[in-house]
Structures are given as structure tokens and as C-alpha cells.
Amino acid sequence: MDVLAPLLVIALLGVVVWLVTGPLRAGATAAEDVDAARREDLEAAKEAKYREIRDAELDLRTGKLSEDDWRAIDRELRAEAMELLRRLDELG
Amino acid sequence: MATVGQACLILALLTCAYGIGASLYGAIAGRRDWVDSGRRAVYALAVLATAAFVILESAFLRSDFHYSVVATHSSTTTPTFYKAAAAWSSQQGSLLLWVWLLSLWSSLVLFLVRRRLRDVAPYATAVLLGFGAFFTSLLIFAATPFETVAAAPAEGTGLNPLLRHPSMMIHPPMLYSGYTLWAIPFAFAIGALVVRRVDADWIRATRRFALAAWFFLGVGILLGARWSYAELGWGGYWAWDPVENASLLPWLTGTAFLHSVMVQEKRGMLKVWNVSLVLATGTLAILGTFLVRSGILDSIHAFGASTLGVPFVSLIGLMIAGSVALIVTRRDSLRSEHRLDSLLSREAVFLGNNLVLVGLAFVVFWGTFFPLISEAVTGEKAAVGPPWFDRYTVPLALVLVLLSGIGPVIAWRRATLANARRNFLWPVGAAVVTLALLIAFGVTSNVAAVTMFAFGAFVVAVVGQEVARGVSARRAMASEGPARALVSLVRRNRRRYGGYTVHVGMAVLFVGVAASTAFQHARDVRLSPTQSATIGGYQITYQRATARADYRGDRLERVALGAVLDVKRNGKHVTTLRTERGYYPSTAAFASGSIVQGIFDGDATSEVGMKAGLTRDLWTAIRPDPEYLNKVIDALVVKTRNQPIDQQFKVVGNLLGTYKQGAFPAQFRLISSPLVTWIWLGGIIVFAGGLIALWPAPDAARRRVTAGYAGRVARELGRA
């Protein structure tokens, strides 16, 4: 027990240091990661936009939106979706 | 091992400090690698907290009384399940549980958004690690779980028998999961405000965590209410007790937040509301954690005495000051993108919802802290009781239920008469019919309750209508059978239909609360065997007394004196109720050598006799008359003085026999309460709805839809 305890503590310390310094040791994967990050943010926004388009259609079919209102909203949302797709394409 | 545990805590604190520095440096200097290092510090915290928690748990499971915490909260006679749970019945163990849970969820959320919200995430990481540092410091400097004594006592104090109920053991982890999960959206809101990126991205990223927080907190609250009803001897489920209120406050503001964010996502409005609500919820969660353990509400002088008081109040003060400062300085970014077009619109209903829930929270807050407020104002501490709370919460609850029916179907921006007619005709009709039926059956004595029933019917009808229309829309699109259509409808629109389910559950729950409060019959009676009493149309007869002793090995664990009651209605037998009062001998009794006295010196609990039903609950608790009992006990104590222990156990047998034969009177609390079961059923429905909303959308469906829409949108792109 007397020897085990300090050994365990050192082992834990080692795990923590290894975990935490990983990115510092790895260095420059920075550039490509920025793009990956922006892509993920855009993807998430696109998913949300598609959900809104589907929601609006369900609203129309269950009678919560009139035909005219829905058409206007749908057009607006699709335009926003197109914009998102365009920006995603830009990222390549 | 205790030293390893302590070392884990110290390492954890250092890791938190490092992580905060690394995240902030990385964010300000634009260094991605330092930000990632900061995020990994959170993972490291999770590893260390897990190790510390495992060490503590194993100490409890092994009944290692070298640990002070184990010696004061557990014993060898405690069943294994409760040994494990005893870890968080202690101050230190519960703080460790808090840190551990926080580290788990923080690791999860930061892993899931590791490539998103690049600007916001580092600040959120710093905030989460800040909480980690706070609690870890408390664990190291104020309430260490790893304190050991060289000479371990032979036996521990044991778990308070009132806590030996499964729901009481699950209740703290549920509440703590709720509190710690609220730290996630709190942290991301702070981060979003700091970098002025307050559009809906941070909300979307943390939505599931906010929903999970709401879910677990609600489960914890309901479990507490259930425990109070089924285990304590007063037969109620809610007493507006400060401890109950402390957990309700963040749940109320959290519910407002979950709804209000929908308006921001749809129309870019209510941004100030949303950040305020989530920051308030996080602060109230910390307040809730603190309130239970501080004693602050009994005496303003007590919080100085408790070593945890000052740090917690400082943290809460910092959170409030920081939140206000951030919101005020970022108010430009928080401007609404649109304005309220009409008071008859979904936006207005959501706003009303916010106001009602915040109003409820304010009432509960005011009533809970009134002793401190009145002391500050008048110098005299005064307290308000349940009648005061009920006066304000009942009307607010009625409005809340009504809004939960209107909200799902009223139009965005501006409701038109045609729209109203289409959507409200049937539900209003259902409410009117319900009202008419109630009046016809003479159920009119309590206006608030009857109104709640009508509103409840309204809500259920709205949801029913929505489901029916959704199913027929789905069938029109995909030619499926009704059952399949329902399933795929819910699968594809989990948030919407999960939310509707929650509304139905809340309506059922409120109807149960209204009925069981307004139409309850309660009596305290004193019966000897063969005597009867009537309550609410039932005739209750005390048939016979029961008495038994529970041993664990050769240790007397408890003596239970009780009764068997026969319940009849109109002469026909309905059910048999069994109730007991359990007496747990104090550990001092065994040490001092007088068993009999010791039995009744320890803790006592009620075993409630209950027949639950869909329409009403019959509830009873017994309290054997102490006057008679004391005479018997005193005689036995005299007889057994100076006798060896095993002789004394025989005496216990005598005591039981005497009680069974002796026709002693006992006090009974008898309650007949309608629709109590609807409260628990409503709760289950609410949580089912929460699960539906939480569940990730099926990948296949998402991809299919994506391909379809992407195709169409892409095609339009080509045309344009």
C-alpha cells in the first residue's frame, strides 16, 4: 500500500500531462482544421434550416399556415438554405 | 488509497487552473493548439474525478471505517444498495458527485462540438473548468471526503432510516445531473456573449444538454414528491418547503428557456430573454445546490457558521454580477431582428409563457427567502406558509396550462379569425363539454379545480387534434397505415411531438394536483382494535395489531408495530391496508446495554398503508399511542436492567407479543384523495415526451430528406 499509492499518483499525473499536452506536441494541423470547423458550423445551420422547411410544410398540412403564408415562408427559407449550400461549396 | 483520492483532487484543481489559462490564452491569442489543450484538461478532469469517486465508493462498499465519511454515514448492517448511495448522502460525497457529473457532461459536450463554435467554445471551457475549480477547492479545503482516522471504529453510524427508500437514493443523482447539466448552456451563453456571437448557434449546440438538464431535474423533483407522499407520515407530496422550492426555481426558468429559444430560432426575437433565462437558470442551479446544505434559511447567522456559506454566496454573487455585466455591455448584439406584430400570435404566447414562468419563479423565490427579506426590512424574521404560496401559484398555474394549449396551434406573427376557428373550435368545445359534465355531476365546489379540469381537457384536445391532422397529412404524403403514419410522424418530428406529449403529461399532472388538493378527505382518528372510522364514503376498521422484529444476522435492526385495517364501501370489502411504524434502535443502545430503551430512542419511520387507484388513493399512517406503549416499555426496562444481551432479546419477543394481544389504541391519519395517481402518470408522460424530444433523429431519415431537398434546392440554384 505504501508503495502503490505514490505510484498510482504518478501514473495519474502522467496520464493528465499526456492528455493535456497532446495538442501542443502535435503542432500545426491548424489550417485545415479551421475549414473543418467552418464546415461543421455550416452543416449544422443547414440541418436546422432543412428542419424549418419541413416544419413549415407540416404546419401547412395540419392547417396552421395558410397556403399564401406558407409559400412566402418556404421561399424565404429555401433562399437561406441555398445561401448556406453556396457557402459550403465555397469551402470546397 | 485515501491519499490517492486526495491527490486526485489536488491534481484536479491544478488541471482546472491550467485548463482555464490554456483556453483563455488560446482564445485571445488565436492559438488553436492551446484551446485544444484546454479542452483536453476537461477530459483529464473527468478521469481524475472518476478515479476519486471510484475510490470513495469502494470505501463505502467495503465499509472502510478508516474514512470518517464512511463511519458517519454508513454501517455494516446497511444493505449494499444503500451503502453505495450513502456516498452522496454526505456533504463531501455529494460535492464530489457534483464535480464528477460536471466533468462527464462537460467532456461530452466539448467533444461533440470540438470542431464547431470555435470562438465560443474556449470561453465555455473556461467557465466549466471554473465551476470545476470551485467545487474541487471546496473538496480540498473545506469538506474533504478522504479524511481518515488511524483507529477505525468497529461500526458506523448508519444511514438515516428515512433515507432507506430507493427513490430517496436516486433523487440526489437526478437532481445533481439536472444542476450540472444546466452548467453547460450557462457556460456557452457566457461564451457567446463574450465573443458577441449571440445568434442561435450556441443554442442549437447545447439544446440537448438543456433538455436533458430539464429532464433530470424534473425527475428529481417528482421523485422527491413521490417519496414525501409514500414514505413520510403526513400524506402530502408538496409542502413549499425551502428545499423543495430550491430545486423548483431553476426548473421553472429552465422551462421558460426551452420554449423561448424557439422564438429566437424562428424569428430572431427574445434574445435578451434567452440569455437572461439561461444565466438565471445556471445561477439558480448553484443556489439550489447551496441552499440544501447551508442552513441559511433558518438563521442569517448560520451561514457564517457553515464553512460553505461564504464561498457559495461569493460564487453566486459573481455569477449574477458577471451575467448582468455581459448582457448590458452586449445589448446591441442582442437586439431583436423582428418586432411583435400582434398580441394574438405565437410570439406573444411564448412571451406570456416566459412571464408566467418567471412570475411563478419570483413568487416561489420571494416566499422561500422571505425570512431573510423580512429580517432585512423589519429586523424580525417571519415566514409565509403554503396558503400564501397557493394563493399566487394556483392562478399562475391555470394560465400556464391554458397557454400550453394555445401555443402549439396559434399562428406565428398574427392570428386570424379563420385560423382561430380552424384550430380552436374542437378544443374549446371539448373544454365546454367537460365543464358541462362536471357541473352536471355536481362537481362545483372548487372553482380553481374545475377550471383546471376544463383547461386540461382543452390541452389534451389540442394535442389530439394536432396528432390526428399530422397523421392524415403523413398518410397523404406517404400512403401509410395510421399506426405506421403515427410512428413515422413522431420519428420525423421528435421535438414537436415530444413537446406535445409533455404538454399532455403536464395537463394530466395538474389535473391530478387540482383534484387531490381540492377534493381530499383527511382525518386523524384514534382507534383501538375492532373500532372503525369513516372517511369519504369508506368505512375503515382496525382489525388487528401487528408486531415484528427484523434482525440482520444477530443484530436487531428494527421493531415494527403496526395494524391491519379493513376497508369497506357500502358494506362491501374494498381492500386491506397494512401500516406500520418502524423503530430503529440507536447504536448507543447496544453500547449501553439496555436494548429495550434503545429501541424507542432511535429513529422512527412510518410505513404508509396505501391503496392507489386510478380514481382515488386511500392512504393511512399509524402512530401507536406512546402513553400506553411507554408503560409497557418502562416495565420491561426495569425487568431487564443488568440482564445479559440475549436475555434482553427474549424480552423484545415479549414486547411484540404484548403489543399484538394488548388492544392498544393508536392514532391513524386517514386520507382519501382523488386522482393522486394522475400526478405520477402525468409525470411519466412528461418524461416520455422529454425522451422523445431528446432522442437523436434517425440518420437514415435525415440523409434521405437531405438528399431530396438538396437536390431540389440545387436544381433551383441551377435555374437561378
Place this chain on the structure above:
Amino acid sequence: MDPSRKRRIRLIVALTAALILAGALAYTSFSASSAAVQPSKLLASTDSGRTYQLTGKVVDGSIRHQGDATLFRVRDRNGRASVPVSYVGTVPDPFRDGREVIVTVRKKGHTFVGERDSLITKCPSKFTDKPASNT
């Protein structure tokens, strides 16, 4: 009426309503509350007919039963001054010698009569700094 004026009116109405309600809340809380007092304060002065929320600890050995009523004495948390209480109603499970209680009482002659079902016993503190006395 132009929209911004309408909005301002709505805001003013809403704020006024909130203030009135908050005022009602505060006012009723002060009038509906019972002063929370310890026995020493009760011994010093009491208004007859007024209810007080008596807080303190149950004096060891003082619990007796007389028919339906439970008689006990409540003392200051950190002191010896104590008052007698006569109480009818639900007695919570944790109620015993030395436990902290809160009970709504009214002075009647030399004793204090507890309001029915108003007796609350605090759970023995799980979170004290001193070692828990054996229960």
C-alpha cells in the same frame, strides 16, 4: 397609432402590471406571515392572539402525551430558555428529543397552543461540520 407608440404603451402597461403584482405579493407576504421567533424572544414579550412561528430545539425528556395532544418544551437553539407547547395534529417522523422544530403557536394562558398540523421537524442535519452525534 403608429407601431412604436403602441409598443411603448404595451411596455408601460406590462411594467405597471408587474409592479402592482409585485407590490401585492410583498404586501400580502408581510401581513400573512408569522414572525419566526425563538423561545427567549417569546418569553420576553408576546401579543395575545398573534401567531408566531416558534423555532428551536425540543428539550430532552420533555415530550409527553395527553390524549390526542402532544406536550413538549422548545428551547433556544443555543440557550436554556424554553417554553411549553401543546400540539394536536400530525407529528413528523423525525420528531424527538433534541431535534430542531418549527411550529406555529398562539399564546394561551401559560402555554402555547400549536396550530393543527403545523409542526415541522427538520431532518437531522446531514451536513454539519461537527461529527454527527449518534442518532
